[in-house]
Structures are given as structure tokens and as C-alpha cells.
Amino acid sequence: MSAYTTASTLAQNWTNRPYHRKWLLDQANGLFDFFQYTSVNPKGGFYDLARDGKPLSIDNPVRGIHASARMVHCFAIGDLLGRPGAADLVDHGIEFLWNHHRDETHGGYFWQVDDNGAVDASKQGYGHAFVLLAAASAKTIGHPLADRMLADISEVLEKRFWENKHGAIAEEFSADWQPVPGYRGQNSNMHLTEALMAAFEATGERHYLDKAISIADLLIRRRAAEQGYRVPEHFDENWTLDRIYYHQNEMFRPAGTTPGHWLEWARLVLQLWVLGGKTHDWMPEAARGLFFQSMSLGWDKENGGFFYTLDWENVPDKKMKLWWPLCEGAAAAHFLNQHVPTDFHEESYRRIWSFIANHSLDHAHGGWHEELTEDLKPSNTLFPGKGDIYHALQACLIPLFPATGSLPRVIQETGGTF
Numbered sequence: 001m002s003a004y005t006t007a008s009t010l011a012q013n014w015t016n017r018p019y020h021r022k023w024l025l026d027q028a029n030g031l032f033d034f035f036q037y038t039s040v041n042p043k044g045g046f047y048d049l050a051r052d053g054k055p056l057s058i059d060n061p062v063r064g065i066h067a068s069a070r071m072v073h074c075f076a077i078g079d080l081l082g083r084p085g086a087a088d089l090v091d092h093g094i095e096f097l098w099n100h101h102r103d104e105t106h107g108g109y110f111w112q113v114d115d116n117g118a119v120d121a122s123k124q125g126y127g128h129a130f131v132l133l134a135a136a137s138a139k140t141i142g143h144p145l146a147d148r149m150l151a152d153i154s155e156v157l158e159k160r161f162w163e164n165k166h167g168a169i170a171e172e173f174s175a176d177w178q179p180v181p182g183y184r185g186q187n188s189n190m191h192l193t194e195a196l197m198a199a200f201e202a203t204g205e206r207h208y209l210d211k212a213i214s215i216a217d218l219l220i221r222r223r224a225a226e227q228g229y230r231v232p233e234h235f236d237e238n239w240t241l242d243r244i245y246y247h248q249n250e251m252f253r254p255a256g257t258t259p260g261h262w263l264e265w266a267r268l269v270l271q272l273w274v275l276g277g278k279t280h281d282w283m284p285e286a287a288r289g290l291f292f293q294s295m296s297l298g299w300d301k302e303n304g305g306f307f308y309t310l311d312w313e314n315v316p317d318k319k320m321k322l323w324w325p326l327c328e329g330a331a332a333a334h335f336l337n338q339h340v341p342t343d344f345h346e347e348s349y350r351r352i353w354s355f356i357a358n359h360s361l362d363h364a365h366g367g368w369h370e371e372l373t374e375d376l377k378p379s380n381t382l383f384p385g386k387g388d389i390y391h392a393l394q395a396c397l398i399p400l401f402p403a404t405g406s407l408p409r410v411i412q413e414t415g416g417t418f
Contacts, residue, residue: 013337013346014353015399021418027361028396032078034367035389036085039071043115045096046071048387051378052365056385060115065101068093069130070390076137077397080411087141094138094145097131106176108156121175125161125188126252128153133195136202140408150199154208157192166239167214183245184235186223187252189215190261193268194406197275201409209275216269220286224265229289230297230310231262243312251382256309256317259298260325263306266290266332267398270339274404284340291332295348298325303376304355319374320381323360324388326352327395338403349399356395368392 014020038053039046045063047055055061072093078086101109103121111127112120131153138146160177161169168189172180193212200208218239224231227241233254234245247253266287273283297314298306305321306329333349336342359376360368370383394407400418401410 013341014350015334015337021400024396024400025418028393030366031368031389031393031396032083032086034386035071036075036078036089040089040092044092044100045113046093048385049367050385051362051367051369051380053367053386056387062112062114062119063096063100064112065097065109065124065127066130067387068096068101069127069134070388072097072134073130073137074389074393076134076141076143077393077407077411079141080408081416090138090141090143093134094143094149097134098145098149101127101131102152103175108160108173108177109153110175118175122180123160123173123175123177125169125171125185126191128157128161129188129192129195132157132192133198136195136198137408139202140412150203154199162211166218167211168218168239169215182237183242184237184239185253186219186231186233186235187261189219190265190268193272197268197271198406198408200275201405209272212272213276213280216265216272216283220265220269220290221282224262224290225286227257229262229286229293230257230314231265231290233258233261250309250318254309254318256311258309258325259294259306260308260322260328262290262294262298263325263328263332266294267328267335270332270335270403271405273339287332287336288340291329291336291345291348294325294329294332295344300374303374304351305359305372305376308382320379321359321372321374321376322382323356323368323370324391326356326360327391330356330395331398334399335403362386 034053039049041047045068047061050056072090075086075089079090100113103110108123109127109131110118111122111124135146135150135153139150163170169192171183171185171188193215196208196212232241234242236242246255269283270287273280297310300307306325307316308318308320308322311317329352330349333345336345337349359372362369367386369378370386371379371381373379397407401414404410
């Protein structure tokens with residue numbers, strides 16, 4: 001069925017059915033339970049968790065900035081919903097970001113730290129994007145450090161990362177702000193788009209939204225459209241596509257193309273379209289194109305699930321099935337069902353959640369399998385255990401609310417009513 005078929009035969013979306021909504025809420029609560037009571041490191045930050053939900057290491061583990069920031073964001077959502085104890089994790093995470101990741105000498109935030117200080121003192125655009133998201137989410141629950149952190153991270157992004165001539169951010173600097181030349185990446189800019197929208201919602205300050213629109217214009221209206229709505233990952237300093245780029249850290253900079261990011265952008269550009277007053281006509285069409293390409297090229301038609309990466313001939317390269325593209329696919333399908341509904345979008349929504357239920361949920365230990373082999377066996381080649389609540393929690397909660405903004409905003413607007 002075409003992605004552009006008007007909704008007809010599927011009379012009622014799953015997201016309107018009480019049973020499905022309760023099922024989603026149960027999955028969200030399971031994730032909160034899995035992470036809330038075992039992930040807190042008493043020395044600061046959060047543990048990465050093994051498959052069984054126990055800390056992978058308790059002996060001075062390295063803590064990445066994105067993990068702490070995502071926990072702040074997710075448990076701010078929990079607090080807005082009325083989850084007891086969630087605000088304590090927000091406080092724990094904010095304190096660690098402010099007092100341990102923040103570089104008091106040079107400014108900005110370290111990529112990785114342990115009990116003794118910086119392990120990797122580089123300043124990464126990806127990490128700074130999540131600090132902005134954490135600060136914006138903390139502001140929605142009135143955390144006392146939120147305004148200071150929001151002002152601090154906004155200044156760092158503006159003065160150090162933002163490049164007006166391109167309308168996007170640079171990727172990486174040393175601890176003392178020496179630029180790491182030769183590379184620009186879409187992944188950090190994509191997550192910054194999410195964070196900028198959250199900051200706009202939390203503050204009402206238009207400059208955040210304008211930057212988000214600028215990034216989306218560069219990466220989606222121009223670069224992704226030039227590639228048939230396949231989102232390029234890697235560029236040189238002038239934002240010229242680098243098809244042969246390779247980096248050993250394929251968790252954050254995978255080679256080729258990544259259908260999961262096409263799905264993530266499909267949701268983000270629709271959210272941006274709504275927040276921008278529905279004035280950018282290219283955005284809904286781009287969202288539909290991104291989603292259609294993801295399902296057509298990225299979905300494994302034999303085993304199910306999304307391939308992690310494709311090469312530039314659309315041949316699956318890294319064939320493992322990660323949890324986060326499924327999460328982004330479910331969230332994107334919900335946004336599409338709300339704004340440009342078709343049977344294809346609803347069928348895809350059901351297909352993705354059915355795959356998650358049958359293969360990604362760990363019914364023995366709780367949480368989700370973060371990686372499956374091509375033939376759907378639990379594996380750990382990229383991700384060592386179950387270190388992240390962010391993608392899965394949002395996937396469970398986004399379909400319970402109107403597709404008009406970030407979760408903190410729509411929860412506030414609806415009073416958390418499902």
C-alpha cells in the first residue's frame with residue numbers, strides 16, 4: 001500500500017483504543033521501574049545496567065554526559081506525570097551534570113567523567129545538545145538549577161558551537177576549545193533540534209525555535225531531499241556529503257546511512273511544523289518521505305525490524321536490529337497518523353509495536369533488549385547491556401498524547417490525562 005493512501009479501511013487507530021493505551025502505559029511503568037531503583041550511583045550520576053538490570057560496574061565506572069542528561073529528561077517526564085520519587089532522580093542527575101561534567105575552567109561540559117574527574121575532556125556537540133534538553137525539561141518541573149544551567153548551556157552553544165554561515169553547529173572541540181577540524185555531523189544537530197524545541201517550549205524564547213528550523217532546513221529540506229529522503233550522516237566543514245566517512249565509534253557515528261535517524265527526523269520535523277505555526281509547507285511532505293523510505297528500505301522484510309545501517313546502494317550493511325529505531329518508528333508513525341493520516345502509517349505503527357512486543361521486550365528480566373542479531377537473537381556488540389531509558393520511554397508515552405510538542409509540554413498542557 002502506498003504511503004499516500006488516505007486512511008479508510010483502518011477505522012480506528014490503535015492509539016484511540018483503551019486497551020492499547022493501557023498496554024503502552026504498562027510498558028512505560030515497567031521502564032521506570034527497571035531504571036529508577038537500580039541505576040542511581042550514590043557517588044553521582046547513573047550506572048549503566050546489564051541485561052539483568054544490575055550495574056555493569058560499580059567500581060568507579062565512566063559516566064557519559066548523554067546518559068545523565070537523558071535520565072534527567074525522562075524522570076522530569078515522570079515527575080510531570082506524578083510518579084513518586086522521579087524528582088529525586090532529576091535532582092541527582094542535574095547535580096552531577098552541573099558539578100562534575102561542567103568544566104569550571106574553560107566552560108562547556110566534558111564528554112565522559114568518573115569519580116576523579118574528566119576521562120574524556122572533549123566538548124562534543126552531541127553531549128551539549130542533551131545538556132540543553134535536560135535543562136529545559138528540568139525547568140518544566142521548576143528545578144532550582146534549571147535556569148542557571150539553561151543560561152549556561154545556551155551561551156556555550158551560541159558562542160562555541162553555532163556557525164551562522166551554515167545554520168548548524170560544529171561537532172567537536174578539545175577541552176580548551178581548540179576545534180577538531182574536518183567533520184560536521186547530522187546526529188548531534190538532530191538531537192540539538194529536539195533540545196532547541198524543548199527550550200523554546202520551556203521559555204517561549206523564539207531564538208531557540210529559529211535555530212531548530214535552520215538546522216532542519218539544512219539537513220532535511222536540502223541534504224536529505226537531495227538524497228531521496230535518505231538522511232546523510234557525515235559531512236565536511238562546508239556541509240558537503242562525505243559518503244566514505246568512517247569512525248571507529250559506530251554507536252554515535254555509523255558509516256553509510258541510518259534508517260532510524262530518518263524515522264527520528266520524521267517526528268521532529270512534524271513537531272517543528274506545529275511549533276512554527278504550520279508555515280513551512282515542506283515539512284509534512286518531508287516527514288512522509290522520510291518515513292516511507294525508512295519502511296521501504298530499512299525494514300527487514302524477512303525477519304522484521306530495522307537494519308542499523310545501509311550503504312549508499314541501499315544494501316543493508318550492519319544488519320543487527322537495535323531497539324531505538326523501532327522506538328523512533330513508533331513515535332513517528334503516531335505523529336504522521338495525527339497530521340497526515342494514511343492506512344500505511346497506521347499499518348506501520350501496528351507492525352512496529354507488534355515486533356517490539358514479540359522480540360524487543362525482555363520478559364524474563366525487564367527492560368528492552370537493546371540489540372538483536374539479524375535473525376533476532378539478543379546480542380551485545382554495540383551496546384553492553386541496557387543502558388538507556390530515553391528512546392523506549394518516549395516511544396511508549398508519545399502515542400498517549402496529542403502530537404503537538406515534546407512530552408514535557410503536552411503533559412503540562414493536558415495535565416497528564418491519558
